[in-house]
Amino acid sequence: MRLRPVRLLTVADLAATMLFAVEGGALGAAAGLDLFGVLVVASATAVGGGIIRDLLLGDVPPAALRSVAYPAVITIGWLLVVVLYSGVRAIPTPVLVTLDAAGLALFCVVGATKALDFTVNPVFAVLLGTVTGVGGGILRDLLLREVPVVLRTDIYAVAAGLGAVVLVVARHFGVPRAAAMAAGAVACLTLRLVSAAFGWHLPQVTA
Amino acid sequence: MRLRPVRLLTVADLAATMLFAVEGGALGAAAGLDLFGVLVVASATAVGGGIIRDLLLGDVPPAALRSVAYPAVITIGWLLVVVLYSGVRAIPTPVLVTLDAAGLALFCVVGATKALDFTVNPVFAVLLGTVTGVGGGILRDLLLREVPVVLRTDIYAVAAGLGAVVLVVARHFGVPRAAAMAAGAVACLTLRLVSAAFGWHLPQVTA
Amino acid sequence: MRLRPVRLLTVADLAATMLFAVEGGALGAAAGLDLFGVLVVASATAVGGGIIRDLLLGDVPPAALRSVAYPAVITIGWLLVVVLYSGVRAIPTPVLVTLDAAGLALFCVVGATKALDFTVNPVFAVLLGTVTGVGGGILRDLLLREVPVVLRTDIYAVAAGLGAVVLVVARHFGVPRAAAMAAGAVACLTLRLVSAAFGWHLPQVTA
Numbered sequence: 001m002r003l004r005p006v007r008l009l010t011v012a013d014l015a016a017t018m019l020f021a022v023e024g025g026a027l028g029a030a031a032g033l034d035l036f037g038v039l040v041v042a043s044a045t046a047v048g049g050g051i052i053r054d055l056l057l058g059d060v061p062p063a064a065l066r067s068v069a070y071p072a073v074i075t076i077g078w079l080l081v082v083v084l085y086s087g088v089r090a091i092p093t094p095v096l097v098t099l100d101a102a103g104l105a106l107f108c109v110v111g112a113t114k115a116l117d118f119t120v121n122p123v124f125a126v127l128l129g130t131v132t133g134v135g136g137g138i139l140r141d142l143l144l145r146e147v148p149v150v151l152r153t154d155i156y157a158v159a160a161g162l163g164a165v166v167l168v169v170a171r172h173f174g175v176p177r178a179a180a181m182a183a184g185a186v187a188c189l190t191l192r193l194v195s196a197a198f199g200w201h202l203p204q205v206t207a
Numbered sequence: 208m209r210l211r212p213v214r215l216l217t218v219a220d221l222a223a224t225m226l227f228a229v230e231g232g233a234l235g236a237a238a239g240l241d242l243f244g245v246l247v248v249a250s251a252t253a254v255g256g257g258i259i260r261d262l263l264l265g266d267v268p269p270a271a272l273r274s275v276a277y278p279a280v281i282t283i284g285w286l287l288v289v290v291l292y293s294g295v296r297a298i299p300t301p302v303l304v305t306l307d308a309a310g311l312a313l314f315c316v317v318g319a320t321k322a323l324d325f326t327v328n329p330v331f332a333v334l335l336g337t338v339t340g341v342g343g344g345i346l347r348d349l350l351l352r353e354v355p356v357v358l359r360t361d362i363y364a365v366a367a368g369l370g371a372v373v374l375v376v377a378r379h380f381g382v383p384r385a386a387a388m389a390a391g392a393v394a395c396l397t398l399r400l401v402s403a404a405f406g407w408h409l410p411q412v413t414a
Numbered sequence: 415m416r417l418r419p420v421r422l423l424t425v426a427d428l429a430a431t432m433l434f435a436v437e438g439g440a441l442g443a444a445a446g447l448d449l450f451g452v453l454v455v456a457s458a459t460a461v462g463g464g465i466i467r468d469l470l471l472g473d474v475p476p477a478a479l480r481s482v483a484y485p486a487v488i489t490i491g492w493l494l495v496v497v498l499y500s501g502v503r504a505i506p507t508p509v510l511v512t513l514d515a516a517g518l519a520l521f522c523v524v525g526a527t528k529a530l531d532f533t534v535n536p537v538f539a540v541l542l543g544t545v546t547g548v549g550g551g552i553l554r555d556l557l558l559r560e561v562p563v564v565l566r567t568d569i570y571a572v573a574a575g576l577g578a579v580v581l582v583v584a585r586h587f588g589v590p591r592a593a594a595m596a597a598g599a600v601a602c603l604t605l606r607l608v609s610a611a612f613g614w615h616l617p618q619v620t621a
Binding site (some may be wrong): 028029032033034035036037038040041051055058060061062065066068071081082085142143145 | 265335365410
């Protein structure tokens with residue numbers, strides 16, 4: 001069975017939404033928030049990037065607010081966090097980093113693909129793919145009063161940008177949508193996880 | 208005399224704008240801001256939620272920027288804060304909490320009503336009612352570098368959500384607009400004030 | 415040679431974008447960010463105000479995302495910061511304040527002019543001119559976790575508002591676009607630099 005293009009995009013988007021909801025919710029729970037606060041942070045992390053993308057594209061109301069699938073997926077992620085925390089007290093950091101990297105990888109290709117559907121400017125598509133990937137994490141960190149992940153983690157937005165570039169270049173050369181999305185997601189995920197594992201970082205300007 | 212529906216919505220919206228302008232301005236003054244800073248925080252608190260709602264609905268330019276009534280009401284609220292502070296040094300906390308709860312109650316039903324005018328998805332209407340109620344407070348707290356009220360105060364967004372749910376359900380069953388708005392606002396106000404008075408709170412996930 | 419109106423607006427916008435990119439990037443470098451973090455802060459400072467203005471006007475995708483000129487100008491500004499920092503370690507504060515004031519002056523007249531092109535409400539045009547001027551700085555400060563410049567620096571948004579008022583009044587009385595923009599920019603720049611030099615400030619409300 002071959003997934004239809006639109007369906008594939010929605011499935012990837014919902015999967016990334018779930019991953020970010022669990023990760024954002026877990027960070028909120030670790031910060032001592034109550035049940036509702038955890039739901040707010042999970043929601044902002046999960047759909048913040050996509051909503052910013054849709055506002056910039058002029059696709060309003062944003063996709064996350066048009067379908068009940070997004071609230072449903074966020075609610076499931078929130079319940080998972082609440083249950084997991086009762087059982088294991090805290091989700092280990094490597095698990096959180098991997099969840100986050102997988103969500104980042106899916107969101108950057110979903111965002112770039114949607115942007116290509118709206119416009120032909122490839123630079124814009126790469127920017128919007130990156131924004132889709134990192135936007136939720138920035139909102140989450142502003143709510144939790146931390147320095148945004150984009151400024152804190154060395155190879156983060158760079159990985160999202162790489163994934164979006166791979167997707168846009170592949171689509172430009174006629175690679176089918178599903179294969180291009182897979183290639184972009186793998187590129188982003190690989191760079192993000194390898195750089196996290198080895199502690200790669202970019203030089204400071206003041207150094 | 209019966210208020211026309213659109214007029215009722217505008218009156219409720221302007222009343223909530225005034226309440227939030229006074230409350231946001233008073234918090235800005237208490238934080239030691241100068242005259243202009245107090246005006247900025249009063250404005251962000253008063254129209255922030257409505258502007259976010261209108262951006263998400265695609266109703267641009269936002270209502271708060273189309274009419275001179277909003278700047279006028281905010282200016283009056285700002286002047287009240289400046290005069291009150293000269294007289295009484297500080298507005299007591301219970302007064303601030305009540306002002307805030309009244310603004311929250313009006314904004315959540317105004318936002319949900321406007322959303323219903325734009326779309327028929329009731330989940331979306333509840334979400335936008337809640338966003339209208341809590342958005343201004345989130346912007347205010349980000350500007351003042353505090354943890355947003357939604358994450359800090361236990362039954363806050365929950366109260367806004369309740370008010371929006373009451374309104375949407377009442378409208379669904381054919382209750383007239385004014386009565387549905389009154390019922391939603393009373394539900395929100397009651398839950399917010401009672402929970403503040405008794406210190407109700409939701410459990411932490413980590414507890 | 416006379417510049418065509420649209421061209422003049424674009425040139426002023428790109429010049430302000432460059433100034434804010436250099437200033438935002440220099441502050442990011444001083445805060446110890448890496449190469450990519452400096453680029454993020456430079457970008458947010460340079461195009462944040464214009465993007466907020468375009469979202470509020472409903473002109474989407476925002477101008478900064480439709481043309482490759484903006485990413486190109488930001489990249490040049492970013493390279494300048496990286497090179498300057500290698501050479502001189504830090505950009506002196508008076509240079510930063512002057513860069514910032516020049517960018518503020520250009521953005522407030524560009525924003526107000528664009529708003530007048532979209533609507534005839536002069537209050538709205540003044541507000542959007544001010545938002546265009548101060549929006550990038552607010553995003554920059556939120557990212558760097560500082561109290562936003564609008565609340566911190568005494569005559570800042572007031573200067574942007576003055577520039578926008580001068581432009582709107584001049585256009586109302588038929589002054590040509592280029593002359594009105596020059597007058598507004600000079601008014602903003604003068605007030606900002608004089609107030610910074612003499613340490614002028616507005617009274618606190620609590621004083």
